[in-house]
Amino acid sequence: MQFPNPPHTAQEHVDAGRAAMRLDSAAGYRKADDELRQALIREVGNVKAIAAWVENFSGLPAMQSDVETAHVARDAIAWALRRKPDDPDVNRANGALLLAVQKVDDAQRSLMKARDLEPSYMQTLLVLARSHLDRNPAEALALVSQVRGKAPELKQAIVVEGAAQRRLGAFKYAR
Secondary structure, three states, rough: OOOOOOOOOHHHHHHHHHHHHHHHOHHHHHHHHHHHHHHHOOOOHHHHHHHHHHHHOOHHHHEEEEHHHHHHHHHHHHHHHOOOOOOOOHHHHHHEEEEEEEHHHHHHHHHHHHHHHHHOOOHHHHHHHHHOOOHHHHHHHHHHHHHHHHHHHHOHHHHHHHHHHHHHHHHHHOO
Protein backbone atom coordinates (compact mmCIF):
# COMPACT_ATOMS: atom_id res chain seq x y z
CA MET A 1 0.00 0.00 0.00
CA GLN A 2 2.96 2.31 0.56
CA PHE A 3 4.07 1.92 -3.08
CA PRO A 4 0.95 1.19 -5.13
CA ASN A 5 2.66 1.50 -8.52
CA PRO A 6 6.48 1.64 -8.47
CA PRO A 7 7.62 3.86 -11.36
CA HIS A 8 10.67 1.91 -12.57
CA THR A 9 11.75 -1.63 -13.38
CA ALA A 10 12.90 -3.91 -10.60
CA GLN A 11 16.54 -3.61 -11.72
CA GLU A 12 16.38 0.19 -11.73
CA HIS A 13 15.06 0.12 -8.16
CA VAL A 14 17.83 -2.33 -7.15
CA ASP A 15 20.46 -0.06 -8.70
CA ALA A 16 19.02 2.99 -6.93
CA GLY A 17 18.87 1.06 -3.66
CA ARG A 18 22.51 -0.06 -3.93
CA ALA A 19 23.54 3.53 -4.74
CA ALA A 20 21.73 4.76 -1.62
CA MET A 21 23.42 2.06 0.48
CA ARG A 22 26.84 3.29 -0.66
CA LEU A 23 26.10 6.70 0.90
CA ASP A 24 26.47 5.03 4.31
CA SER A 25 24.03 7.31 6.07
CA ALA A 26 20.80 6.75 7.95
CA ALA A 27 18.87 8.55 5.23
CA GLY A 28 20.65 6.50 2.57
CA TYR A 29 19.70 3.22 4.20
CA ARG A 30 16.08 4.32 4.55
CA LYS A 31 16.05 5.37 0.88
CA ALA A 32 17.61 2.03 -0.06
CA ASP A 33 14.93 0.19 1.89
CA ASP A 34 12.19 2.06 0.01
CA GLU A 35 13.82 1.41 -3.37
CA LEU A 36 14.39 -2.27 -2.65
CA ARG A 37 10.84 -2.78 -1.43
CA GLN A 38 9.63 -1.25 -4.69
CA ALA A 39 11.88 -3.63 -6.61
CA LEU A 40 10.32 -6.56 -4.75
CA ILE A 41 6.83 -5.26 -5.48
CA ARG A 42 7.71 -5.09 -9.17
CA GLU A 43 9.25 -8.57 -9.19
CA VAL A 44 8.74 -10.56 -6.00
CA GLY A 45 11.08 -13.38 -7.04
CA ASN A 46 13.99 -11.19 -8.11
CA VAL A 47 16.99 -12.80 -6.39
CA LYS A 48 19.17 -9.68 -6.77
CA ALA A 49 16.48 -7.54 -5.14
CA ILE A 50 16.08 -10.02 -2.29
CA ALA A 51 19.84 -10.10 -1.70
CA ALA A 52 20.11 -6.31 -1.72
CA TRP A 53 17.11 -5.91 0.61
CA VAL A 54 18.46 -8.47 3.09
CA GLU A 55 21.93 -6.91 3.02
CA ASN A 56 20.48 -3.44 3.62
CA PHE A 57 18.12 -4.70 6.33
CA SER A 58 20.94 -6.46 8.17
CA GLY A 59 22.75 -3.15 8.54
CA LEU A 60 19.79 -1.23 9.94
CA PRO A 61 19.86 -0.52 13.69
CA ALA A 62 16.19 -1.51 14.00
CA MET A 63 17.02 -4.98 12.68
CA GLN A 64 17.62 -6.36 16.17
CA SER A 65 14.23 -5.20 17.43
CA ASP A 66 12.18 -6.03 14.33
CA VAL A 67 11.83 -9.76 14.92
CA GLU A 68 9.06 -10.30 12.38
CA THR A 69 10.94 -8.68 9.50
CA ALA A 70 14.12 -10.49 10.59
CA HIS A 71 12.25 -13.78 10.11
CA VAL A 72 11.11 -12.64 6.68
CA ALA A 73 14.71 -11.69 5.79
CA ARG A 74 16.01 -15.07 6.96
CA ASP A 75 13.35 -16.94 4.96
CA ALA A 76 13.90 -14.76 1.89
CA ILE A 77 17.67 -15.28 1.83
CA ALA A 78 17.25 -19.02 2.41
CA TRP A 79 14.94 -19.13 -0.63
CA ALA A 80 17.39 -17.06 -2.69
CA LEU A 81 20.25 -19.40 -1.69
CA ARG A 82 18.23 -22.38 -2.90
CA ARG A 83 17.53 -20.62 -6.20
CA LYS A 84 21.09 -19.34 -6.80
CA PRO A 85 23.59 -20.92 -4.39
CA ASP A 86 26.57 -19.58 -6.36
CA ASP A 87 25.47 -15.96 -6.60
CA PRO A 88 28.00 -13.70 -4.84
CA ASP A 89 25.34 -11.10 -3.92
CA VAL A 90 23.17 -13.73 -2.27
CA ASN A 91 26.09 -15.18 -0.32
CA ARG A 92 27.22 -11.70 0.80
CA ALA A 93 23.69 -10.84 1.95
CA ASN A 94 23.47 -14.13 3.81
CA GLY A 95 26.82 -13.40 5.47
CA ALA A 96 25.72 -9.89 6.44
CA LEU A 97 22.51 -11.24 7.98
CA LEU A 98 24.36 -13.98 9.86
CA LEU A 99 26.86 -11.41 11.13
CA ALA A 100 24.00 -9.18 12.32
CA VAL A 101 22.62 -12.05 14.42
CA GLN A 102 26.08 -12.82 15.85
CA LYS A 103 26.71 -16.07 13.94
CA VAL A 104 30.24 -15.04 12.99
CA ASP A 105 31.61 -18.42 11.87
CA ASP A 106 28.69 -19.06 9.53
CA ALA A 107 28.86 -15.46 8.31
CA GLN A 108 32.54 -15.75 7.47
CA ARG A 109 31.98 -19.00 5.54
CA SER A 110 29.28 -17.35 3.45
CA LEU A 111 31.34 -14.20 2.93
CA MET A 112 34.43 -16.16 1.89
CA LYS A 113 32.32 -18.03 -0.63
CA ALA A 114 31.04 -14.70 -1.99
CA ARG A 115 34.61 -13.39 -2.16
CA ASP A 116 35.75 -16.52 -4.02
CA LEU A 117 32.86 -16.18 -6.48
CA GLU A 118 33.61 -12.50 -7.23
CA PRO A 119 37.02 -11.46 -5.83
CA SER A 120 36.94 -7.96 -7.29
CA TYR A 121 33.78 -6.84 -5.47
CA MET A 122 34.99 -4.67 -2.60
CA GLN A 123 31.66 -4.58 -0.74
CA THR A 124 32.16 -8.27 0.09
CA LEU A 125 35.64 -7.59 1.48
CA LEU A 126 34.22 -4.79 3.57
CA VAL A 127 31.59 -7.01 5.18
CA LEU A 128 34.25 -9.71 5.67
CA ALA A 129 36.46 -7.11 7.39
CA ARG A 130 33.56 -6.26 9.74
CA SER A 131 33.27 -9.94 10.60
CA HIS A 132 36.91 -9.99 11.73
CA LEU A 133 36.73 -6.91 13.97
CA ASP A 134 36.29 -8.69 17.30
CA ARG A 135 38.32 -11.84 16.65
CA ASN A 136 41.16 -10.65 14.43
CA PRO A 137 41.37 -6.85 14.10
CA ALA A 138 44.69 -7.07 12.24
CA GLU A 139 43.00 -9.14 9.52
CA ALA A 140 40.10 -6.68 9.47
CA LEU A 141 42.58 -3.83 9.00
CA ALA A 142 44.33 -5.65 6.15
CA LEU A 143 41.03 -6.28 4.38
CA VAL A 144 39.77 -2.73 4.84
CA SER A 145 43.08 -1.38 3.52
CA GLN A 146 42.46 -3.31 0.30
CA VAL A 147 38.96 -1.85 0.10
CA ARG A 148 40.14 1.73 0.71
CA GLY A 149 42.77 1.36 -2.00
CA LYS A 150 40.47 -0.09 -4.65
CA ALA A 151 37.09 1.45 -3.77
CA PRO A 152 37.53 4.79 -2.00
CA GLU A 153 33.86 5.62 -2.62
CA LEU A 154 32.82 3.08 0.04
CA LYS A 155 32.61 5.45 2.99
CA GLN A 156 31.78 2.67 5.42
CA ALA A 157 35.39 1.47 5.03
CA ILE A 158 36.53 4.45 7.10
CA VAL A 159 34.27 3.39 9.97
CA VAL A 160 35.48 -0.22 9.82
CA GLU A 161 39.10 0.95 9.68
CA GLY A 162 38.57 3.13 12.75
CA ALA A 163 37.00 0.25 14.64
CA ALA A 164 39.93 -2.03 13.76
CA GLN A 165 42.43 0.63 14.81
CA ARG A 166 40.65 1.06 18.17
CA ARG A 167 40.75 -2.67 18.80
CA LEU A 168 44.46 -2.67 18.03
CA GLY A 169 45.02 0.15 20.53
CA ALA A 170 45.73 2.92 18.02
CA PHE A 171 43.15 5.28 19.48
CA LYS A 172 44.68 8.47 18.16
CA TYR A 173 44.82 7.12 14.60
CA ALA A 174 41.30 5.70 14.93
CA ARG A 175 39.92 9.18 15.58
